[in-house]
Amino acid sequence: MIKISIVIPCRNEALYIEECIHAIYAAEVPDEVKINVFVVDGMSNDGTRRIIQQLQEEFLTLKIVDNVQQLTPFAFNLGIHATSCDYVQIIGARHIISKNYLSVCLQKLNEDSSIWCVGGRLENEYVNETGKVIALAMGTQLGMGIGNFRTLSKSGFTDTxxxxxxxxxxxxxIGFFDEELIRNQDDDFNFRVTQAGGKIWFDADISLKYYVRGNYKNLWKQFYQYGYWKVYVNRKHRTFTTVRQLIPPLFVMYLLLFLFTWLFGATVGVAGSFPLIVYLALTAITTNRLVQQDHQLRFGDIFKTFSILHISYGLGYLKGVIDFVLLNKKPSDKQKQMSR
Structure with a gap:
């Protein structure tokens, strides 16, 4: 018997948790595979727990684990330690896996012992019009960067x-998830995987739907935290875990310097405008392409979304550099609050 523990970190996900769990139990797995599902709940107060308890009547291997810390890395580790198993599958509460997700992951890990981690293609979903715009922007290379798992389309080795x-x-x-990392704990863990000699496989034949944030305030906070905590991960490892993470903070630094150059006159300011013109042109081209695919979209909304993704991450990253590199501070309590 092969045992797979499925760990779902969760807090106040009443809108999504039922669909997430149904997709897991609808997944196709070999007869010799036994699945145990652990929803590690951060003391939800929106009806999430009641939904899970109702589902337990249908799915006997579905369990709730309390996460009193209410933070993601604690949820990961609590779920992993909840029982003995052969494989651990982590699934976000807003993730809806395809029917072949578990079987393909299992197959790839069994085929090649050098592969220590397998994941699939992300399909951004939404519940309102703002979420639709955010989902489309996050599905582009301009929005998320070349090589980011959100934009990959071909199977192959990757960094996370x-x-x-x-x-x-x-x-x-290599140990468990770093409970000091409120964000980017999965990036940190997968970096440790590759540093230890393991490989990470992205499989385009499996997919999962992901419900993106539905408003710009939460999106800004989410990506600001991604940037902020990325610096903390870098400091822990004394290296940059990826090169693409540097582009947003460098762009924000450029914008600040660009504004400063106008103090020395219009000639100097205009001379420094070329990178901004290139950025605006690329953003306009990508935005126009998305609008042409769906004429109900508004050009300004999509254009604004790209700016939010890049500038929020860049500012968060620079704040992380100030706090962790220059001032040698501990993470801010404010940045330990999740963005749901």
Missing amino acids: VTSPMYPYGVFEK
Whole structure:
């Protein structure tokens, strides 16, 4: 019997948790595979727990684990430690996996022992018009960067994936998720995987739907935190875990310097405008392409979304540099609050 523990970190996800769990139990797995599902709940107060308890009557291997810390890395580790297993599959509460997700992950891990982690293609979903615009922007290379798991379309090795499956032995080799990292704990863990000699496989034949943030305030906070915590991960490892992470903070620094150059006159300011013109042109071209695909979209909304993704991440990253590199501070309590 092969045992897979499925860990779902969750807090106040009443809108999505039922669909997430139904998709897991609808997944196709070999007869010799037993699935245990652990919803590690951060003491939800929106009816999420009641929904899970109702589903437990239908799915006997569905369990709730309390996460009193209400933070994601604690949820990961609590779920992993909840029972003995051969494989650990992490699935976000807003992730809806395809029917072949579990079987393909299992197959890839069994085929090649050098692969320590497998994940699939992300399909952004939404519940309102703002979410639709955000989903489309996050599905582009301009929005998320070349090589980001959100924009990959071909199977191959990569540096990180979402909703990953690991053999349990990986945790015995490199430890568990870093509970100090409120954000980017999965990036940190997958970086440790590759540093230890393991490979990460992105499989385009499996997919999961992901419900993006539905308003700009939460999107800004989400990506600001991504940038902020990325610096903390870098400091822990004394290296940059990816090159693409540097582009948004460099762009924000350029914008600040560009504004400063106008103090020395229009000639100097105009001379420094070329990178901004290139950025605006690329953003306009990508935005126009999305509008042509759906004429109900508004050009200004999509254009604004790209700016929010890039500037919020860049500002968060620069704040992280100030706090962690220049001032040698601990993470801000404000940035430990999640953006749901």
